[in-house]
Amino acid sequence: MDPGHFFASSRVLVVAGKGGVGKTVTAATIAAAASRCGLSVLLVEVAGRSAAAPMFGASAQGYEEAVLVHEAERNGIRQGEIRGKSITPDDALTEWLSSQGFNRLLKRMAKSGILEVVATATPGIKDLLVLGRIKALESEGAADLIVVDAPAAGHALGFLRSPTGVRDAARTGIIHRQAVEVLELISDPERLQLILVTIPEETPINELIETSYAVEDEVGVKLGPVVVNGVLPEIDGLEGSTTRAQTSTHERADLNEAAAFRASRTALQDKQLERLGTELPLPQIQISQVFGTQIGPAEIDVLAGEFIAGIEAL
Numbered sequence: 291m292d293p294g295h296f297f298a299s300s301r302v303l304v305v306a307g308k309g310g311v312g313k314t315v316t317a318a319t320i321a322a323a324a325s326r327c328g329l330s331v332l333l334v335e336v337a338g339r340s341a342a343a344p345m346f347g348a349s350a351q352g353y354e355e356a357v358l359v360h361e362a363e364r365n366g367i368r369q370g371e372i373r374g375k376s377i378t379p380d381d382a383l384t385e386w387l388s389s390q391g392f393n394r395l396l397k398r399m400a401k402s403g404i405l406e407v408v409a410t411a412t413p414g415i416k417d418l419l420v421l422g423r424i425k426a427l428e429s430e431g432a433a434d435l436i437v438v439d440a441p442a443a444g445h446a447l448g449f450l451r452s453p454t455g456v457r458d459a460a461r462t463g464i465i466h467r468q469a470v471e472v473l474e475l476i477s478d479p480e481r482l483q484l485i486l487v488t489i490p491e492e493t494p495i496n497e498l499i500e501t502s503y504a505v506e507d508e509v510g511v512k513l514g515p516v517v518v519n520g521v522l523p524e525i526d527g528l529e530g531s532t533t534r535a536q537t538s539t540h541e542r543a544d545l546n547e548a549a550a551f552r553a554s555r556t557a558l559q560d561k562q563l564e565r566l567g568t569e570l571p572l573p574q575i576q577i578s579q580v581f582g583t584q585i586g587p588a589e590i591d592v593l594a595g596e597f598i599a600g601i602e603a604l
């Protein structure tokens with residue numbers, strides 16, 4: 291598939307998955323890939339302070355919107371700007387109240403913790419507020435593409451289920467309307483797609499398969515390709531490297547052991563990738579495990595290239 295076409299197919303991509311599988315890395319990778327295709331991107335984080343900014347070499351911003359990557363030209367091709375933003379339920383409530391024409395007093399109440407009271411009474415309201423803010427950004431056309439780094443683990447399902455729950459709890463009124471509007475966003479494949487992330491290991495893959503079926507059934511969201519993060523690349527000549535003349539017997543034993551370990555890991559990984567392919571009828575995009583202590587702009591650049599290649603291969 292043409293990558294430009296892929297990125298133009300939905301205005302919001304929500305990246306979700308089990309805790310620690312690489313949601314933030316994947317969201318940053320997708321943002322970088324879309325930017326390379328010339329799109330402007332807004333990377334939205336909902337789990338807390340920005341974790342993605344350092345991946346673009348920007349200093350970790352607070353909750354304010356900030357430019358992470360400036361619009362530029364690379365080999366004669368325009369690259370879109372990437373902005374980052376964190377959304378908290380409290381900010382979302384304040385924004386929403388003012389969009390509804392509520393006055394400053396009410397906004398101050400929001401700041402003073404009334405949200406906690408309302409949230410206890412209406413489960414899902416916090417998630418709904420955040421999704422409502424994302425919907426507002428989408429309607430404003432805040433960027434060509436909005437990439438959302440969704441909350442971790444089983445919480446992603448609750449996050450996307452929240453509008454249904456709230457719609458049924460609040461039968462009428464502005465909260466009901468908000469829930470209905472968010473549901474319209476979530477169930478329209480041309481506006482929003484869900485990208486699930488996993489690593490090539492048994493338990494995360496099981497969880498991903500379960501989540502996929504659950505969200506499709508219960509939420510009616512369109513599932514985009516699955517991203518498998520942290521794939522170990524094949525290393526050519528791993529065997530051969532152990533027979534080099536200058537290595538001592540001792541070193542050779544170590545290298546052989548490392549090679550055997552590596553081979554058994556890749557074999558396990560390939561088995562899991564194959565299983566994912568047969569148990570879940572969704573296209574797969576693989577991005578590799580990069581080495582180094584931290585994910586920075588160079589690493590994201592490599593992963594974005596792999597992501598684009600993965601889309602092209604679909």
Ligand SMILES: Nc1ncnc2c1ncn2[C@@H]1O[C@H](COP(=O)(O)OP(=O)(O)OP(=O)(O)O)[C@@H](O)[C@H]1O
Nearest residue numbers: 308309310311312313314315442520578579580585
């Ligand atoms: N492809 C990769 N290559 C190397 N390291 C990676 C890769 N993907 C993720 N990591 C590392 O693994 C850790 C977890 O990644 P990340 O923060 O993206 O996960 P997450 O799913 O967003 O976690 P959380 O659920 O805590 O938000 C980070 O330290 C990150 O640098």
Ligand SMILES: [Mg+2]
Nearest residue numbers: 313314337341
């Ligand atoms: Mg994260």
